[in-house]
Amino acid sequence: xxxxxxxxxxxxxxxxxxxxxxxxxxxxxxxxxxxxxxxxxxxxxxxxxxxxxxxxxxxxxxxxxxxxxxxxxxxxxxxxxxxxxxxxxxxxxxxxxxxxxxxxxxxxxxxxxxxxxxxxxxxxxxxxxxxxxxxxxxxxxxxxxxxxxxxxxxxxxxxxxxxxxxxxxxxxxxxxxxxxxxxxxxxxxxxxxxxxxxxxxxxxxxxxxxxxxxxxxxxxxxxxxxxxxxxxxxxxxxxxxxxxxxxxxxxxxxxxxxxxxxxxxxxxxxxxxxxxxxxxxxxxxxxxxxxxxxxxxxxxxxxx
Amino acid sequence: xxxxxxxxxxxxxxxxxxxxxxxxxxxxxxxxxxxxxxxxxxxxxxxxxxxxxxxxxxxxxxxxxxxxxxxxxxxxxxxxxxxxxxxxxxxxxxxxxxxxxxxxxxxxxxxxxxxxxxxxxxxxxxxxxxxxxxxxxxxxxxxxxxxxxxxxxxxxxxxxxxxxxxxxxxxxxxxxxxxxxxxxxxxxxxxxxxxxxxxxxxxxxxxxxxxxxxxxxxxxxxxxxxxxxxxxxxxxxxxxxxxxxxxxxxxxxxxxxxxxxxxxxxxxxxxxxxxxxxxxxxxxxxxxxxxxxxxxxxxxxxxxxxxxxxxxxxxxxxxxxxxxxxxxxxxxxxxxxxxxxxxxxxxxxxxxxxxxxxxxxxxxxxxxxxxxxxxxxxxxxxxxxxxxxxxxxxxxxxxxxxxxxxxxxxxxxxxxxxxxxxxxxxxxxxxxxxxxxxxxxxxxxxxxxxxxxxxxxxxxxxxxxxxxxxxxxxxxxxxxxxxxxxxxxxxxxxxxxxxxxxxxxxxxxxxxxxxxxx
Numbered sequence: 085x086x087x088x089x090x091x092x093x094x095x096x097x098x099x100x101x102x103x104x105x106x107x108x109x110x111x112x113x114x115x116x117x118x119x120x121x122x123x124x125x126x127x128x129x130x131x132x133x134x135x136x137x138x139x140x141x142x143x144x145x146x147x148x149x150x151x152x153x154x155x156x157x158x159x160x161x162x163x164x165x166x167x168x169x170x171x172x173x174x175x176x177x178x179x180x181x182x183x184x185x186x187x188x189x190x191x192x193x194x195x196x197x198x199x200x201x202x203x204x205x206x207x208x209x210x211x212x213x214x215x216x217x218x219x220x221x222x223x224x225x226x227x228x229x230x231x232x233x234x235x236x237x238x239x240x241x242x243x244x245x246x247x248x249x250x251x252x253x254x255x256x257x258x259x260x261x262x263x264x265x266x267x268x269x270x271x272x273x274x275x276x277x278x279x280x281x282x283x284x285x286x287x288x289x290x291x292x293x294x295x296x297x298x299x300x301x302x303x304x305x306x307x308x309x310x311x312x313x314x315x316x317x318x319x320x321x322x323x324x325x326x327x328x329x330x331x332x333x334x335x336x337x338x339x340x341x342x343x344x345x346x347x348x349x350x351x352x353x354x355x356x357x358x359x360x361x362x363x364x365x366x367x368x369x370x371x372x373x374x375x376x377x378x379x380x381x382x383x384x385x386x387x388x
Numbered sequence: 389x390x391x392x393x394x395x396x397x398x399x400x401x402x403x404x405x406x407x408x409x410x411x412x413x414x415x416x417x418x419x420x421x422x423x424x425x426x427x428x429x430x431x432x433x434x435x436x437x438x439x440x441x442x443x444x445x446x447x448x449x450x451x452x453x454x455x456x457x458x459x460x461x462x463x464x465x466x467x468x469x470x471x472x473x474x475x476x477x478x479x480x481x482x483x484x485x486x487x488x489x490x491x492x493x494x495x496x497x498x499x500x501x502x503x504x505x506x507x508x509x510x511x512x513x514x515x516x517x518x519x520x521x522x523x524x525x526x527x528x529x530x531x532x533x534x535x536x537x538x539x540x541x542x543x544x545x546x547x548x549x550x551x552x553x554x555x556x557x558x559x560x561x562x563x564x565x566x567x568x569x570x571x572x573x574x575x576x577x578x579x580x581x582x583x584x585x586x587x588x589x590x591x592x593x594x595x596x597x598x599x600x601x602x603x604x605x606x607x608x609x610x611x612x613x614x615x616x617x618x619x620x621x622x623x624x625x626x627x628x629x630x631x632x633x634x635x636x637x638x639x640x641x642x643x644x645x646x647x648x649x650x651x652x653x654x655x656x657x658x659x660x661x662x663x664x665x666x667x668x669x670x671x672x673x674x675x676x677x678x679x680x681x682x683x684x685x686x687x688x689x690x691x692x693x694x695x696x697x698x699x700x701x702x703x704x705x706x707x708x709x710x711x712x713x714x715x716x717x718x719x720x721x722x723x724x725x726x727x728x729x730x731x732x733x734x735x736x737x738x739x740x741x742x743x744x745x746x747x748x749x750x751x752x753x754x755x756x757x758x759x760x761x762x763x764x765x766x767x768x769x770x771x772x773x774x775x776x777x778x779x780x781x782x783x784x785x786x787x788x789x790x791x792x793x794x795x796x797x798x799x800x801x802x803x804x805x806x807x808x809x810x811x812x813x814x815x816x817x818x819x820x821x822x823x824x825x826x827x828x829x830x831x832x833x834x835x836x837x838x839x840x841x842x843x844x845x846x847x848x849x850x851x852x853x854x855x856x857x858x859x860x861x862x863x864x865x866x867x868x869x870x871x872x873x874x875x876x877x878x879x880x881x882x883x884x885x886x887x888x889x890x891x892x893x894x895x896x897x898x899x900x901x902x903x904x905x906x
Contacts, residue, residue, distance in 0.1 A: 245502065246502065247495075247498070247499075247500065247501065247502045250488075250492055250495060250496065250502055251496065253485075253487065253488060253492075254485050254488060254492075254496050256487075257485045257486065257487040257488065258485045258486065258487075260483075261483040261484060261485050262485065262496070263447070263467070264445070264447065264467060264477075264479065264483040265467070265483065265496040265497035266466070266467035266468045266471055266497045267496065267497070374487075376487070377486065377487060385447075385448075
């Protein structure tokens, strides 16, 4: 294998591993701008991965599986939103509980039945896919990946240009002041979590019925946490957040590719690489952070 | 337009009652406001003014009572409903969102598409009509207090409210900015026939600006009158519920300038070693020189005031003296010893106590108990090597609470539950406990009621009498005249001059504030 070929392979695999992160990161980014620190993005991804495989197996359609995944993410977002931004239970605790619950539940459910594998199709863009080096990685992906071209600008526009997004940002910066201007703070946060749930669900489902074609126990393996790290890495800017996803995706691809290239490194160390990289990135870029001032702070009417 | 009592009032409140737990914030308050008048709402902190206005804005739901707008009963369940009824408010603690730009803040609370051009045009129109200059694209966190206030007013007026409520609007404004604001309000009521409710505890303001006045005390209406028929002294008495006679109290209320006959150098004798000496103190931040070569000394028993318009480096100096930011250059000496300000707590160990400008932010820990807050700086006294000695802590806290007359349901109550005046006493008690030789008091009476201001003045004087050097950072002319023995003036981060109080006049200080030698 030539150097060019192996580089293309690693890039292609890196992009493939980035796509699920990127979907979920768009959601998490929007939720955090609204001040909703959404730890349960892992639960959203993992549960969606499971239901997408189960639904695809039952219906015979990977696309329906994908839709089921989005729906599952929405449900998790709905549950999280109502518990933490209606019932006012600590959002971090809920996130951790949901993550543990979904991990346990899917680990159990996977043992109860055999699922037949289904995978969404690859869509190669003619001509563009023949560009050397980046052609295959960027223009020969499974079709839902191209949804990013739509969803990334849409997320940006929603946050930066729509009234809804302006209100979200206000809620994330200063919920008391937002309340005074008549914005329903907790409603906006629950809505933000629904958006996050749908996109994280899409990311999880893409991982399962897109890339892998089946469900394994704990198949997201902390990708939800990587998504949160990417938002921090991106200093709550969408472009940099997606760059963070790409960095994490590529480092994951390196891990998979290195043994094939004849480099022998401790496998456990390689698994840890993206996380170490995330830590390092946060350490290096920490001074540039401008996080939403009310991130993770609950809001209750009438209290100061 | 003159207010007529026969017409249907634009706003009428009947028997408004609101309780928080066992505390009755408002107990059957009646209020009547006519179009075309500025109605003063006067009361000490905790008198129920803010609760009443929150009810009016739909931010909290009343327990009982009726609200009539133009004679019609309204529910007022949400801020949206209040806005639709034409009730708008300029808040005391700004309701602006720091991370957003001016125009984005103005756009909040609108409906429909976000149209930057339209909003900026509105802002320009309102700005021009009232002479309130604002920069639509500026991020709010970069604006000064006065500029933020202007944004608030523009934001509120753009909604075209028929009833405009202002909560302590001048507490962070300079004299000139206040006058500008009242000029705008005058136009709002006289030319446009709106109604204004002005909440304040500054009697001078109420006396000058309002047509009628309602005084609240302990959640009830204590007094109401046509402003012209009353006197500030009478209003003060109604507000406090007792005679207000002390000169400095009157000065605090802005009634009279302080007694200038007070003898000079009431503090320490000449030639004594200063307890605080700042030499060449300079702070650069983000390419901006916030403090430039500040030299200042405070002798034992002396009260030195640092007077100036807000935003001229006082906050930075306060942060430096609190040890929050290290100076770029210059030295700080406490009782003759140079202090290494890069070490946390070094200034405090050296004997410097500070009542910070923003007590919620850096003065107290709101959710910790009164006892914990009081003993925070003297943990050696109340703990062993590892464990707190709760009994000792409570005893020490009890002693301080008694000495400083802190009113609290219990020493275990969170500081959050105390009134502003009592919170400030907690800070002062803690900072004066131990071996404090110099006390820095930054805007110590901001947002306090008359009684608490009087108390604060007495305590600062008492501290000076005991030989503590006091550095009073203040923007209130009457306050520095009432308290200080020497007045230094800061302008654009630079000390422009210092005068003994006997030579200080409004004109001379005004020149210095403007950056010119007097």
